[in-house]
Amino acid sequence: MVSGEVPTPFASAAPEVDAPFFNRELSWLEFNRRVLAEADDDALPPLERLKFLAIFAGNLDEFFMKRVGGLKLQQASGRAGLSPDGRTPEEQLRACCMLVRELTARAHGVLFDSVVPALAARGVVVVRGRELDEDERRWCDRYFAASVFPILTPLGLDVSHPFPFISNLSLSLAVAVRAPGSAEIRFARVKVPPSLPRWVRLPGRDFRFVPLDDLIAGHLEQLFPGLEIVEAHAFRVTRAAGTGRHDEAAEDLLESIQEELLERRFAPVVRLEVVPEMPAWMRHLLADELEIAGEDVHEAGAPLGGRDLFQLVGIDRPELREEPWHPLTEPRLAPGPDGREPDIFRVIREGDLLVHHPYDSFVTSVQRFLQAAAEDPSVLAIKQTLYRTSKDSPVVRALMEAAEAGKSVTALVELKARFDEEANIKWARDLERAGVQVVYGF
Numbered sequence: 001m002v003s004g005e006v007p008t009p010f011a012s013a014a015p016e017v018d019a020p021f022f023n024r025e026l027s028w029l030e031f032n033r034r035v036l037a038e039a040d041d042d043a044l045p046p047l048e049r050l051k052f053l054a055i056f057a058g059n060l061d062e063f064f065m066k067r068v069g070g071l072k073l074q075q076a077s078g079r080a081g082l083s084p085d086g087r088t089p090e091e092q093l094r095a096c097c098m099l100v101r102e103l104t105a106r107a108h109g110v111l112f113d114s115v116v117p118a119l120a121a122r123g124v125v126v127v128r129g130r131e132l133d134e135d136e137r138r139w140c141d142r143y144f145a146a147s148v149f150p151i152l153t154p155l156g157l158d159v160s161h162p163f164p165f166i167s168n169l170s171l172s173l174a175v176a177v178r179a180p181g182s183a184e185i186r187f188a189r190v191k192v193p194p195s196l197p198r199w200v201r202l203p204g205r206d207f208r209f210v211p212l213d214d215l216i217a218g219h220l221e222q223l224f225p226g227l228e229i230v231e232a233h234a235f236r237v238t239r240a241a242g243t244g245r246h247d248e249a250a251e252d253l254l255e256s257i258q259e260e261l262l263e264r265r266f267a268p269v270v271r272l273e274v275v276p277e278m279p280a281w282m283r284h285l286l287a288d289e290l291e292i293a294g295e296d297v298h299e300a301g302a303p304l305g306g307r308d309l310f311q312l313v314g315i316d317r318p319e320l321r322e323e324p325w326h327p328l329t330e331p332r333l334a335p336g337p338d339g340r341e342p343d344i345f346r347v348i349r350e351g352d353l354l355v356h357h358p359y360d361s362f363v364t365s366v367q368r369f370l371q372a373a374a375e376d377p378s379v380l381a382i383k384q385t386l387y388r389t390s391k392d393s394p395v396v397r398a399l400m401e402a403a404e405a406g407k408s409v410t411a412l413v414e415l416k417a418r419f420d421e422e423a424n425i426k427w428a429r430d431l432e433r434a435g436v437q438v439v440y441g442f
Contacts, residue, residue, distance in 0.1 A: 021084040025067050025092055029099045032059045036103060040110045046118040047320040051313045053111055057306025060100065061169060061238060064271045068096065069240025072270060097295055108301045122320055124207040126199065126312075129214035136202050140210065144219045148196065152216070154223045157187045163289040164189055168239040168267070171198075171305050173217060174282050176230040185230055187285060190223060192216060192234075198308040207315060211303055233278040235286060236304040238271035272297045273304050327361035333368070344372050367394050374402035381408040385441070389427060396427055400434035414441040 038044065039052035074080035075089040082088060087095070116126070132140060154175070155164040166172065171192040178185050192198075192213045199209040213234050220229045269290045274283055276299050287297055303309075313321075332353060335341050347353060355365040371394070373379045382402050389396055403409040413428045428438050 023083060023085045023087060023092065023095070025063075025071070025096050026099060028063060028067060029096065029103065032056055032063070033103060035059060036107055036110065039107070039115065042114065042118070045320050045322055046115055046122060046124075047313050047315075047317065048322050049110075049115045050119070050309050051321075053107060053115065054307050054309035054313060056103075056107055057309070060104070061307060062241075063100075064238045065168070065241035068093065068270045069267070071096075072240065072268065094295075101298065104298065104300050107306070111306075112301070119320070122317070124312075124315065124317065124320070126209045126211065127202075129210060129218040132202075132210065136208075136210075139203050140200075140215055140218070143200065144215060144222075148193070148212075148216060149219070149222060151193050151195065152190060152223060154188050154190045157189070157289075165266075166237045166269075166290065168237065169305070170194070171213060171234060171236050173213060173220075173232050174235050174278065174286065175220060175224070175232045176282065177224050177227040178230055179227060187282070188224065190216060190220070190232075197311060198303075198305070199311050207317065209312065213303075231279070233275050233282065234302060234304050235275070235278065236273040237269055237290065238273070240267040240270050270296065273300050274298070275300070275302050275304065325358065327358055327363075329361050329364040330355050333364055341368075344369055345376070363394075367398075370395055370398040374398040374405065374407070379407060381410070383410045383412075385412045385414070386424070386427065387414045389423070391423070393427070396431065399436055400431060403431075403435035409436045410439065411436050412439045412441050 035052055035056045039049045039056060041049065044052075071089045071093050075093070080089045083092060119125070127136075129140075155161065157163055166189075171194075173190040173192065175188040175190060176185050177188055196212055198212050200212055200215055202208040202210060217232045220232055269292050272283075272286055272290060272292055274286070274297060283297055287294065330353065332347050332350075333342065333344065353365075355362075370382070370384070373382055379402075382399065384395070384399055386396070399409050399411055411428075411431055413424050413431070415424055415428070428440070432438050
């Protein structure tokens with residue numbers, strides 16, 4: 001893509017009839033096209049481009065979980081009407097599928113035709129298992145035996161062993177095996193453990209990595225002793241994020257969200273990603289067992305699970321990233337010549353204070369404001385809305401400290417913050433234990 005080129009909206013999924021509205025789902029995919037355009041910008045450092053590819057892939061995961069899952073719920077209900085632009089759920093799913101396939105193919109091209117060569121030119125290389133040299137193979141043998149083999153659990157499929165449950169966003173190997181002298185091919189599944197790094201760094205001073213799924217595929221004979229490994233191919237499953245429970249009135253919102261989180265683990269499959277090399281019989285078997293139609297099978301070149309590229313983005317090569325921005329302290333909040341910070345309440349009384357994040361520091365403005373309020377004996381009450389927070393949130397700590405100090409603290413916690421519901425439930429419980437009055441938002 002030429003730098004500065006603007007993608008044409010809906011080039012692959014234009015409405016069949018004139019409509020006064022853009023389709024919400026297709027508009028979202030066009031937004032993700034713009035994310036992909038950032039990855040295609042060779043003016044950016046290579047790890048920044050890789051970061052945008054990881055964001056693009058993570059966005060697509062969320063799109064299938066939330067948007068495609070929602071469309072399929074509408075389709076299954078049989079009661080869905082037309083979208084504002086005049087499409088049925090079936091028409092929207094077909095249009096989305098076509099555009100997703102186009103964008104996925106383009107992302108694969110950007111990765112392997114542009115970003116991977118740019119990284120290799122700077123000494124960052126991802127090698128496939130067949131490309132390892134002898135020393136690297138021996139090291140991988142030892143790593144597999146010590147760190148990988150003990151946590152793998154191969155599961156076969158036969159009359160006495162039903163098809164195993166495949167969790168959401170999990171990466172797996174579909175393995176075809178057969179006994180010596182037998183023509184019967186049997187299917188097995190090996191889950192790639194998410195607890196291990198997806199990209200295993202090889203020994204040496206260079207930044208050489210091998211994908212964990214490649215490393216496992218190269219040692220399958222140890223998992224299936226006495227059997228011939230006919231072939232093995234990666235696949236990945238995406239499940240819907242919702243069950244429709246939010247559309248129903250719930251007497252206890254917290255209980256409703258907790259129940260939906262449990263149900264989400266077993267939600268219907270909305271996407272099966274397979275590598276191009278996977279044979280038709282294996283694709284059909286997976287689709288049948290996962291109870292999905294052919295249009296829900298998406299062929300994508302390795303590596304599947306592009307969001308895992310974030311692990312490579314974080315390697316210790318700062319010269320391959322843009323220089324990080326260091327937020328500035330708003331001048332009126334800056335320490336004086338004596339090094340002491342001004343009283344933030346006095347600063348606010350002197351005039352309104354506007355801070356623009358991330359350019360102005362959140363820590364030295366909003367966070368400091370809440371911490372000062374928690375510590376100031378003149379402050380009687382704090383009211384705060386929480387939508388998303390970090391794992392170790394100073395904001396939440398300040399609210400808890402204020403409540404423990406006897407102040408009246410009220411926090412409105414948004415339980416339905418998509419994909420952060422579980423974390424927000426935990427924060428809500430912690431706040432309640434500290435004496436904060438928690439109101440659940442919806």
